Each structure stands twice: as C-alpha cells, then as structure tokens.
C-alpha cells in the first residue's frame with residue numbers, strides 16, 4: 001500500500017510540474033521573463049553560485065506509522081469530550097482521559113528511544129472569558145529531544161497539536177465532542193514526529209543539533225491558553241524559538257484526487273516587505289518538503305480564525321500553521337447530531353489516513369532538517385542606498401559545522417528566494433552593480449551537511465527625510 005502511495009505521489013509531482021511548465025510556456029509572464037534583462041540590472045558580473053545539496057530526505061513516507069496515529073486518535077475520541085472545562089481526574093471521560101492516552105503513547109515512544117526522549121507534563125492555571133473568568137487548571141504534555149550541540153541545544157523547534165475539543169457550545173462540559181480532526185489529528189502528527197525523529201536519533205542518525213519539542217496542549221478552544229503557556233514555558237526554560245509548527249485540523253482530504261497539498265499559513269508581519277519570521281519558516285518548510293507537497297498561503301490563518309501559532313507569531317517569532325486543503329464545517333465545533341439528514345460531528349470515520357501520514361512526514365522532515373542546520377545569522381543589514389552597489393552584512397558566531405552563508409535575493413513581486421551568491425564568513429559582502437531598490441535580500445547559514453537555517457531578511461536602512469531649513473529633529 002505504501003508503494004502505491006509513493007507511486008501516486010510521484011505521478012502527482014510530475015503532473016504538477018508538467019502543468020506548471022505548460023502554464024509557464026503559454027503565459028505572458030514567461031515572455032516577460034525571457035525578454036532581455038533591464039539595462040539597469042546588468043547581467044555581467046553576476047555570480048553563478050553552485051548550490052550545496054540539501055540533506056537527502058531522512059524520513060521515508062513508508063516509515064510513518066499510520067495505524068498508531070489512528071489508534072491514538074481513536075483513544076482520544078473514546079474520551080467522549082476533551083473540553084478543557086471537563087474532568088481532569090476521570091480516566092474514562094473528559095480531558096484528563098485524553099492527557100493519559102497521550103502520556104502513555106509518548107512514554108512508549110520514549111522507551112524505544114533509548115531514553116533520549118523526555119516526557120514532561122506542565123501543569124498551570126489560565127483564565128479567559130471562556131473559563132467564566134475563573135482560573136482553570138490545565139496540563140500540557142511535552143516530549144523533548146535534547147539537541148546534541150551545546151550551543152544550539154537552547155534553540156527549540158516545536159511541533160504542536162491541541163488535544164482539547166469542543167461541542168457547539170464551548171462552555172458545555174456534558175455534550176460529546178469527539179474532536180477527531182480538530183485536533184486529535186494534529187496531536188497524532190506531533191506524537192508521530194516524536195517517534196520518527198527520536199528513533200532516528202536513537203539509531204545515531206539525524207544529528208539534531210537543536211532541541212526538538214513535541215507538544216500536545218489544551219485550552220485552544222478556550223482562547224489559545226495552551227499556546228500562550230507553551231511560549232511562556234519555553235522562555236522560562238531559557239529556550240530561543242527556532243521555529244513553531246502548529247498542526248490543527250490536518251486529518252481530512254475528502255475531495256477527489258486526494259492527497260492534495262496541505263495548506264501552510266504564515267502571517268505577513270509588520271515590516272514593509274512582508275518577510276516575517278513566520279514567512280521565512282514557511283519558505284524553509286516548502287523548500288524542504290517540496291512545492292508538490294506544501295501549499296503556502298501568505299496569511300496568518302484562515303480568514304478571521306486563529307490557532308496556537310498565533311501567540312508566537314505576535315511575539316515576532318517564526319511560527320506557522322498546517323491545515324488540511326478543504327475544511328468541512330459540518331464536522332468542526334459541532335455537537336454530534338442529525339439535522340435535515342445532515343450528520344454533524346467531528347468523527348474519526350471522516351479522516352483520510354493517507355493524507356494525515358503525508359502531513360506527519362512533511363512535519364518530521366522539516367523539523368529534522370531545521371534542527372540539523374547551523375544557527376540563523378543575526379543583524380542582517382542592507383546598505384548602499386544611493387550608490388551603485390548593494391552591501392549586505394550580517395553577524396554569526398563561529399561554527400565548525402557551517403559550510404558557508406547564502407546571500408538570497410528576490411524580485412519584490414516574487415514569493416520565493418533565490419540564491420544570489422555565497423560568502424564564507426560573516427561580515428559585509430558587496431553586490432557589485434546591484435541596486436538596493438529592485439530586490440529584497442536575505443542571508444541564511446548552510447551546514448556542511450547541507451541543512452539550511454531559515455533565511456534572515458536584511459533590515460531596512462532608515463534614512464531620515466531631509467528636514468526643512470531651520471527645523472529641529
């Protein structure tokens with residue numbers, strides 16, 4: 001069956017690219033691109049960088065254990081409701097039942113990891129309108145795979161799903177709320193990523209230099225309470241956030257032709273050129289997993305909606321959200337019932353395990369490569385306005401595992417970076433004859449293993465406008 005899937009994916013990939021090529025061939029944009037370059041951007045002198053190959057994919061699609069993912073989802077659904085206001089102590093019904101199943105599964109995985117994976121239950125109180133303004137006891141489950149590099153071990157790459165669920169009324173503790181897709185599916189991706197990556201680490205493969213955290217958190221439906229807590233907890237532990245991947249509603253893909261590409265949401269941020277850290281994380285994930293697998297959406301979340309990546313995004317950190325291609329609103333946030341012959345309710349029978357398995361592989365592969373990469377550069381700057389040459393500078397600590405830096409650029413209208421040139425060491429590089437005005441620029445670090453940090457866009461040099469004569473600044 002797995003072979004069938006990869007063959008299908010192969011076909012999907014080739015037909016996707018074939019159609020892209022066809023589109024390019026007939027598109028007026030192609031004519032525009034193949035036209036002589038603008039004389040203001042002369043071709044001469046432009047470097048032709050030899051791009052170092054990325055690490056070969058470490059997480060094979062057939063190594064994803066869809067059966068165990070489904071078993072965990074069924075166990076979570078069997079708790080009846082996992083509303084954050086329901087019981088934390090009843091082993092059979094309520095959110096405590098959900099926590100117990102997740103902890104048990106992660107402990108199994110930790111055992112197989114030769115003790116590398118550490119399972120932590122983080123107990124805390126939180127308050128929102130949806131807790132009637134009263135402090136609510138909550139418990140998050142984290143599995144931690146410590147990084148192997150002493151300098152990078154305090155950088156954290158997170159994958160998270162929320163294990164609370166809700167019926168139509170978000171305050172109703174009695175109604176059933178199976179929450180198979182929203183969001184037992186995301187929890188299963190986080191837990192399966194823990195299995196795949198800790199197994200690789202236990203086998204001496206992987207070489208994850210940064211620390212990986214696999215989270216299952218509560219309180220999402222009560223106001224992202226687990227997401228805010230996760231950010232606070234990480235800071236308290238002294239971690240810097242390398243990246244946060246939120247998986248929420250990733251289990252269904254009902255349209256003909258499935259599996260389709262998972263959607264990957266990233267917000268614009270607040271700077272002029274829409275290059276938020278979350279956007280850079282999204283671009284890095286798309287490069288790692290391929291355009292045939294990831295559909296980037298340049299928007300912080302589905303229109304008017306939110307998720308646990310949001311607290312990280314608002315804090316200016318690299319955070320993104322994975323969500324299935326086409327949501328079915330009769331399944332989400334619905335008390336199970338039948339009305340006008342429509343069945344409402346978020347049941348496991350609607351899930352597409354082939355699609356869910358793809359999402360798990362895409363998450364695990366991206367997390368693994370990001371955790372293998374050197375630290376991202378800092379203080380990236382662009383200077384040289386009103387001169388013929390752009391000058392890009394950046395800082396980075398010494399790292400014997402780093403091969404070089406890639407200087408990236410893109411047309412201001414392009415969504416994706418291209419490699420302009422390499423630089424062996426931090427400092428300033430002059431891009432001869434390149435205007436500061438017509439492209440955006442960024443820098444990223446490349447490891448000897450081929451793994452890339454996320455890109456760091458150059459900060460804009462602020463030139464104060466000339467003041468009228470006699471005016472004081």
Ligand SMILES: [Zn+2]
Pocket residue numbers: 162182183220248249
């Ligand atoms: Zn959700």
